[in-house]
Structures are given as structure tokens and as C-alpha cells.
Amino acid sequence: MNSQNPKTSQLPVLRGGMVGMGMIFDETYAPFFEAAQDGLFDPATGPYKVALAGCATRTGSRGAAYRERRGLSEADFGNFAGDSAVEDLLGAGIDFLCVASPDDRHFSAARAALEAGRHVVIEKPSVLSLAELDELAALAKDRGVLAKVVYHKLLDPDHKKLRTLVHDGILSHVNNGYCSLLEPKSISGGQFASWITGRNPGTYVAVHYLKLIDYTFGGRLKSVACTGQRGLVGPKNGPTWDSTQLRLVYEYDSGREAAFDIHTSWVTPDNFPGYVEQEVQFRFDNGVWNGHSRKRGVELTVEGRTPHELKTTVNNHYNGSFLEPWGERSQRGYGIETIERFVREVAYVELGGPLENRPERLTAMADRHYNELAADRQVVAAVQSMEAILAKASAGEPNGIVEVNGPSGGLALWLPGKSEPEILYGAAV
Numbered sequence: 001m002n003s004q005n006p007k008t009s010q011l012p013v014l015r016g017g018m019v020g021m022g023m024i025f026d027e028t029y030a031p032f033f034e035a036a037q038d039g040l041f042d043p044a045t046g047p048y049k050v051a052l053a054g055c056a057t058r059t060g061s062r063g064a065a066y067r068e069r070r071g072l073s074e075a076d077f078g079n080f081a082g083d084s085a086v087e088d089l090l091g092a093g094i095d096f097l098c099v100a101s102p103d104d105r106h107f108s109a110a111r112a113a114l115e116a117g118r119h120v121v122i123e124k125p126s127v128l129s130l131a132e133l134d135e136l137a138a139l140a141k142d143r144g145v146l147a148k149v150v151y152h153k154l155l156d157p158d159h160k161k162l163r164t165l166v167h168d169g170i171l172s173h174v175n176n177g178y179c180s181l182l183e184p185k186s187i188s189g190g191q192f193a194s195w196i197t198g199r200n201p202g203t204y205v206a207v208h209y210l211k212l213i214d215y216t217f218g219g220r221l222k223s224v225a226c227t228g229q230r231g232l233v234g235p236k237n238g239p240t241w242d243s244t245q246l247r248l249v250y251e252y253d254s255g256r257e258a259a260f261d262i263h264t265s266w267v268t269p270d271n272f273p274g275y276v277e278q279e280v281q282f283r284f285d286n287g288v289w290n291g292h293s294r295k296r297g298v299e300l301t302v303e304g305r306t307p308h309e310l311k312t313t314v315n316n317h318y319n320g321s322f323l324e325p326w327g328e329r330s331q332r333g334y335g336i337e338t339i340e341r342f343v344r345e346v347a348y349v350e351l352g353g354p355l356e357n358r359p360e361r362l363t364a365m366a367d368r369h370y371n372e373l374a375a376d377r378q379v380v381a382a383v384q385s386m387e388a389i390l391a392k393a394s395a396g397e398p399n400g401i402v403e404v405n406g407p408s409g410g411l412a413l414w415l416p417g418k419s420e421p422e423i424l425y426g427a428a429v
């Protein structure tokens, strides 16, 4: 075992905890922790080890399965379930908490960890309202810890290239664009069936593109509108949505505007060739960026195994398992790199120099806006607006539109036929 390796046994250890051990844990967190247990290195911190010290889940069964699979003892890995699971996990002595529970359960776990002075990383969408974001951001500041969000699409090499071209002025002024992310029925009908009631695919996946647009192009969010369809996942007049179409309008320093449409679904047929199909197109004053997951390169067919057990359009950039040319097995990609980045940021704060300089190190890491929770304001504003518009629609008041930072307040929901808006958030976004 590595722990007995004299080269690594004396190294400092950063201990992480997991809330939720579902699909995204299996795909990204588990491979990260397994690779990092051997140690990470940065010139600023020296070498250190990273351990997954325990988890808090609803039933405890996935934690038990993980412990067994990895051959871990109870002392090595605390498996907590039930109402006090998060507190128990925090009490087990961890340095940072990863929150990957269903999105309407991020806030309470993140708050408990920040209150206890632990660094936190939250899966997208971070939280569902600006009031929640304000509370978590204030707590992180007060306790002197990092509060971060995972938006791994920002680390996709294709999106890095897009941002580089925009940043360097090679693509100038985005005018409009569309993004679509289509998930198969098995997501809504199987994997998420236990928590999907009252939810919509926009909050779950449109946020990837909300962040991409917000971070890549900057600007000020001006309005949010959303329509959607029901009747497959739940009743046609109920609160659970099959598909959504979100529209955002932004304004830039030049005074010029851009509009973006983001279409999402989790009821696409399971044998749809893309399985998860993603497409974007952005139109600039002087160019067009076209990205399509099925045109990225690879299409694989294996009789009896694709498209379910193996994917037809394999995204080897996100999270691929490989036999390396030098004979090792590895699992890597931007989905895993995002988690590693966060842990390196924590390490820089805690291990990157003398204690008296910790505040400067904390500020340097907190100011990385690509993953900072406090910088997620416009994305959370869009999610909160979309959820409010959809809730009104399912209550019989469709076609709302949210005005952002207008005369009435930060988020003002206007409904047809009403002369006054409903204020979702009073302060400026």
C-alpha cells in the first residue's frame, strides 16, 4: 500500500468528504481520489497526499459498496447516512467537502461545511437562489475558506479555445447563439427517477451553457424567459418538465446586446445516436463558432454493447479510461481535472507557505472566477428565474419573463396581464 511507502508516508494529507455518491461521483470524483492518493505535487506546496475520508449519502448503501470495493476499513472511510450524516462526516475530520447530491440538496450540506470552516466544492448548479448564494458566499468569507463550483465544460479544450479566441479579440462581439443538450429517457425515467418530481432539465444541464456564455462572453444579464413541455416524465399539467427552452439577453460594455437560446431535454429516445448530444453555435460580428459533440470525432459501434453499455459518440476528452502507451491504466479528462484543480487550490491555501500568509493565498484562490461561488451570481440568477417562470407556468400562469437589474429590483418576474412584477430578488444581481 502507498501509505507504507517511506517516500510518501510522511507527507501531509488533505482529507476530503463526499456528499452524494451517484453517477457524477463514479465518473469524476472516484477516479480523482484514486489517482491522488499516491500524491500530488506543486512547486508552491511540495508533495502532499489526498484521501477520501468518508461520505454522507441518503441510504449509506453506495458508501458501503465503495468501502468494500476499495477494501477500506471503517477508520479509513466513514460511511454516514441519515439526517445527521453531513454533521457526522464533518466531525470525522475533513479539510474539504464535495457536494454532489441532487441539486435542490446542495445548499444545506454546503452551509454546514462552511459553518464548520471547511472548504467546499459544489456540483453544478451550485444553488438554486441568490439568497442561498449570498449566504454561502458570506459564510466562506467569514470563515476564511474557499467555496467553489464545478463547471467542467469550462475546462473542455474546445471551450478553452473558444474563450481564448474571444479573449484575444480574434472573435469580436457575440450577437446571438444557441446551445442544446439532449439527455436520454433513461436519465429521467431511471437514474434520476427518485428525485425528479418538480424538477426540469434546464436547471440540471442548461447551467453548463449558462456558465459557458456568462464566463466566456462576460456582460450583464438583462432578461430571462423560458418555455417547456410536460407529459412524459410527469402529468402534462404537473410540475415536472420533459424539456425546456431558455432565452437569455445580455448587454455588453459597448451597449450592444446578445441573445442566447438554450434547449434541453431528458426524454430523448434511449437509442438516439448521441446518447447525450450537445451542440452550440455562436455568431459574432466577424465569425461563427460551431461545436457538435457528434462531430467532434469518434463514432464507435460494438454489436450488442453500443449505445447503452458503451457510448456511440465517445467523449474521450471528458472522462476516458485508457491503456496508456507505456502500459499503465488511467482514467482522465476535463471532468476529473476540474476536481483536481479545486483540490490544488485548497492545497495552495493550506500548504503553500507560512500561516501568516494564508490570507493572501486564500484571496488569490478565491479570486479565480471560473469556479468561485460568489462569481456564479448571473448563472444562479438565470436558474432562479427559470425555475420561477416554470413554477408559474405549472400553476397556470405561463409566459413570464424576468427583468434583471431593472427599476423594480434585481430579479423582477413579469407575467402577462399583470401590471406589477413579482420581485424574486430585491438587491442588484
Ligand SMILES: NC(=O)c1ccc[n+]([C@@H]2O[C@H](COP(=O)([O-])OP(=O)(O)OC[C@H]3O[C@@H](n4cnc5c(N)ncnc54)[C@H](O)[C@@H]3O)[C@@H](O)[C@H]2O)c1
Pocket (backbone or CB within 6 Å): 019, 020, 021, 022, 023, 024, 025, 056, 057, 058, 059, 062, 100, 101, 102, 103, 105, 123, 124, 125, 150, 151, 152, 191, 192, 204
Ligand atoms: N458536472 C456534470 O456534468 C454533472 C453530471 C451529472 C451530475 N452532476 C451534478 O451532480 C449532482 C448529483 O448528480 P448525479 O448524476 O450524481 O445524481 P445521482 O442521482 O446519480 O446521485 C445522487 C446521490 O446523492 C445522494 N443523495 C440524495 N439525497 C441526498 C441527501 N439529502 N444527502 C446526501 N446525499 C444524498 C444519493 O444517495 C446518490 O448517491 C447534481 O447536482 C448534478 O447536477 C453534474
